[in-house]
Amino acid sequence: MDQWRNKPYMLAQLEDYTETYNLRLKNDDYVNFKQYFLPDVALMIKATVNEWSPRDEPNRKIYSLRLKSVYMLADIREKLVKSVNISVNISKITTDFPDTLNSNQPSFFFLSGFEIK
Numbered sequence: 001m002d003q004w005r006n007k008p009y010m011l012a013q014l015e016d017y018t019e020t021y022n023l024r025l026k027n028d029d030y031v032n033f034k035q036y037f038l039p040d041v042a043l044m045i046k047a048t049v050n051e052w053s054p055r056d057e058p059n060r061k062i063y064s065l066r067l068k069s070v071y072m073l074a075d076i077r078e079k080l081v082k083s084v085n086i087s088v089n090i091s092k093i094t095t096d097f098p099d100t101l102n103s104n105q106p107s108f109f110f111l112s113g114f115e116i117k
Contacts, residue, residue, distance in 0.1 A: 042073035
């Protein structure tokens with residue numbers, strides 16, 4: 001943590017499979033989200049991008065990122081997933097379809113209590 005205009009802030013480096021992003025958390029973003037930015041923690045970030053131009057340079061575009069929410073990826077299922085809907089062609093449904101679906105469920109279906117209705 002360093003001081004920026006005599007207020008605490010954090011520089012966070014975010015990485016995905018293709019790029020690295022540097023993000024400065026300050027003011028309310030720092031207070032509300034600093035606890036999530038730890039090394040090797042997978043996050044889901046919801047944010048908005050705002051565009052503005054300085055008065056003296058109206059043709060120059062500046063973009064700012066405003067964090068709306070931050071979740072640890074491990075907590076997403078409990079906090080955000082309410083249900084999963086699967087669309088299947090009616091001609092593909094047989095009497096053994098429920099067993100086939102349960103035995104071939106993808107690894108992201110780590111839903112406890114998964115049932116077919």
